[in-house]
Amino acid sequence: MNRIIYILAILCLFGCAKEEAIPVIADFEFEVFNDDFSIPVQVVFFNRTKGGEDYEWTFEGGVPSRSVNRNPGVIQYDAKGVYTIELTATNQDGSQGTKTLEIQIDDPVIVDFEITNLVDNFSPASYTIQNNSSGADSFSWTFEGGIPATSTNQNPGEIVFAEPGDHVIRLEISNGRETYDLQKTITVAPFLISDFEYQIAFDDDDFQIPARVQFQNNSISATSYQWNFEGAGTSTSTEENPKITFTKEGIQTISLTAFNGKETKTISKQIEFFKNTNLRELNDIKFGINTAHTGNTRGSFYTIAKRILFTANEITPGVEQDIDLVFFGLSNTFSRNRFVSPDQLSGTTFDELQSPKNTIFINSQELCNCPASLTPTQFDTMRDDTLLDNLVITETPGGLQDFDNTMVPRIVLFQTKEGKKGAIKIKSFVDEGQDSYILVDIKVQKE
Structure with a gap:
């Protein structure tokens, strides 16, 4: 009997005990991608709730705006504003917890x-x-x-x-x-600098008037220019790089003033021009013998206009018609030498030219039997073309004769197809085997 009473007492004690509910503590954190709060903003939420079993998220202004997942994933905000995030968590005991936070979304920050x-x-x-x-x-x-x-x-x-x-x-x-x-x-831009250089025309590089000069403007930070030229056919110019013909001999001053709207700078230079002698002087030209020419070590074909000696492999159709002087030296013994007209090469070892010029020569004044005569002293003291202009240069069988190296210096006279008269002074015969040559000076009329 007592045992039955004890058991009933125990059952009554436990049956009368009240169940205690589990509380819900709602909590969450979030992280903004790249810590960038400028739209579009992506936010990931982390649920830190304790005691919860069911969840209700609301995201004001977010996409999506609602979620029932424990962790709702990524929420995106596309407009500026301050928005409320709310999480409500519940469990089977009927407990509930809520947490709200605000997040500030900014306009995009663009720097420009x-x-x-x-x-x-x-x-x-x-x-x-x-x-x-x-x-x-x-x-x-x-x-x-x-x-x-x-x-x-x-x-x-x-x-x-x-x-x-x-x-x-x-x-x-x-x-x-x-x-x-x-x-x-x-x-x-750099500070304004006025500066220039010049280049004399190839045909006028003896600075005898009239002389053509090309000016190269090297000014810095300039927008306009004013040139002034003494002794020129054109006294002023506003071109950047003018080409000017000078017509007066003597020291002439050229001034360039550069402007840029804020500063003005001027520079002056002087060029000396000389009286026109109508005489071109060409010095120390090395005419090769025939083996030097054909071996392409020293040329035998000369153009006065370009002042260039050409070897055999340099003779092209564009060059042939410009050749004025041809020297034919048979060997390094210099026993037979002569200057020949470009259109009379058949008696030499050279190939004939296409459309060649005709030049008149007097190789041997001593055999010429003609009135034309010029001594080495007269050649050396010649300062203008007066002596040449007065010469009557004609070809004769004797004047075309070969010469050797026994007479040094030797004067050879010539007249080009254009009527320019000239003289060649052979200064020495240089033996270098197949590359042998004669060293000469030439004086010839410009016009």
């Missing part, structure tokens, strides 16, 4: 600016800057070498750069949470 040059980039150069940035509320400008050097205005106005060279302009913007920066470089 545009630089405009005022007038030109010559020092001192002025620039204005248009701020095209967005999503920011603070601005910090730095202007390397500029006046002013810094600014916190959204649009800093006019900036002046006095020193030539590259200058960095940097803008840093912020919305209070994120900071972005951008830099650009402007180039201020």
Whole structure:
């Protein structure tokens, strides 16, 4: 009996005990991708709730806007604003917990600016800057070498750069949470310099008038030019690189003034021009014997206009018609030598030319039996073409005879197809085997 009473007492004790519910503590955290709060913003949520079994998420302004998953994944925000996130968690005991947070979504932060040059980039150069940035509320400008050097205005106005060279302009913007920066470089042109050089025309390189001169403008940071020429047919020019003919002998002054709207600089140089002697002087020309010419070591074919000796492999159709003088030396003994007309090569070892010129020669004045005569002394003292102009140069069988190396110096007279008269002074016969040559000076009329 007592045992039955004990068991009933125990059952009554446990049956009368009240069940205790499990509490719910709602909690969550979130992380913004790349810590970037500028739209579009992606946020991942982490559920830290304790005691919960079912969940209800609401995301104001988010996509999606609702979730019943424990961890809702990634939520995206596409518009600026302050939005509420709410999590309500429950369990089977009927317990419930709620947590709300606010998240601030910002407009995208874009840093950009545009630089405009005022007038030109010559020092001192002025620039204005248009701020095209967005999503920011603070601005910090730095202007390397500029006046002013810094600014916190959204649009800093006019900036002046006095020193030539590259200058960095940097803008840093912020919305209070994120900071972005951008830099650009402007180039201020060097200080104005006026300078030039000149090149005399090939045919006028003895600086005898009339002389044609090509001027090369080397000015820096200039936009316009004013030239002044003494002793020229054209006294002034505004061209950048003028070509001028000088007609007066003596020392002539050339001035160039360069402008760029802010500065003016002038430079002057002098060129000396000489009286026209109508005499071209060509010195130390080495005419090779026939083996030197055909072996392409020393040329035997000469053009007066270009002042060039050509070897056999250099004779092209474009060259053939320009040849004035041909020297034929039989060997390095110099026992038989003569200058021959370009159209009379059949008696030499040279190939005949196409469309050749005709040049009249007097190789041996002593055998010529003609009135034309010029001594080595007269050659050396010749300062103009008077002596040449008075010569009557005609070909005779005796004048065309070969000569040897027994007479040094020797004067050979000639007249070109164009009627220019000239003299060749053979100064020496140089024995270098198959590369042997004669060393000569030439004086010939220009016109």
